[in-house]
Structure formats: structure tokens, C-alpha cells
Amino acid sequence: MTLCARCSQELGIGRFCTNCGHRIGEPVPAEARFGAPVPAGSALGPELPRTPLLVAGVVVLLLLLVLLVSCLG
Known part of the structure; x- marks a missing residue:
């Protein structure tokens, strides 16, 4: 079972995650990951x-x- 690097959902057949649309095999910056902490301010x-x-x-x-x-008038 392979998981998406961006949203951690199970990957199906194809080049893109069916949940978030991330291209399989491409790196994900830390700020683009779902659930990543947002810096204050x-x-x-x-x-x-x-x-x-x-x-x-x-x-x-x-x-x-x-x-x-x-x-009315």
C-alpha cells in the first residue's frame, strides 16, 4: 500500500493522488502538506x-x- 506524500491517503492507479491531486513522486514542501503547522502571524x-x-x-x-x-409607489 502506497500513501500520498502530501495528504497521506492511499494511492490508486494513475500519476496523481485522487484525493488532493498531487503528482506522485514529486517532493512536497513542508508548508504545502496538509496538517502542517501554520507559523504565528x-x-x-x-x-x-x-x-x-x-x-x-x-x-x-x-x-x-x-x-x-x-x-409600490
């Missing part, structure tokens, strides 16, 4: 700016409110 992904999303949400809500008032 590191971001898990790119931080999205929240202000544009908030503004877009408020604009959509205002447009829906105007549409509702125009239909």
Missing part, C-alpha cells in the same frame, strides 16, 4: 480589501430599495 491567504465590497453591497441594497419603492 502568517496570513492563510490574500487579504481582500473590505471597503469596496462594503460600498458595493450598500449600493446594491439602495438600488433594490429604490426599485421596491418605485413599484
Whole structure:
């Protein structure tokens, strides 16, 4: 029984792990392994700016409110 170097699941037939998609036989950096400890203070992904999303949400809500008032009024 052979296990995937990245996710430790049993490998089937083929060149890639059917669980995580890692190519069989390629090395896995320590930070790419599932379950590897995350260093303190590191971001898990790119931080999205929240202000544009908030503004877009408020604009959509205002447009829906105007549409509702125009239909009922």
C-alpha cells in the first residue's frame, strides 16, 4: 500500500493522488502538506480589501430599495 506524500491517503492507479491531486513522486514542501503547522502571524491567504465590497453591497441594497419603492409607489 502506497500513501500520498502530501495528504497521506492511499494511492490508486494513475500519476496523481485522487484525493488532493498531487503528482506522485514529486517532493512536497513542508508548508504545502496538509496538517502542517501554520507559523504565528502568517496570513492563510490574500487579504481582500473590505471597503469596496462594503460600498458595493450598500449600493446594491439602495438600488433594490429604490426599485421596491418605485413599484409600490
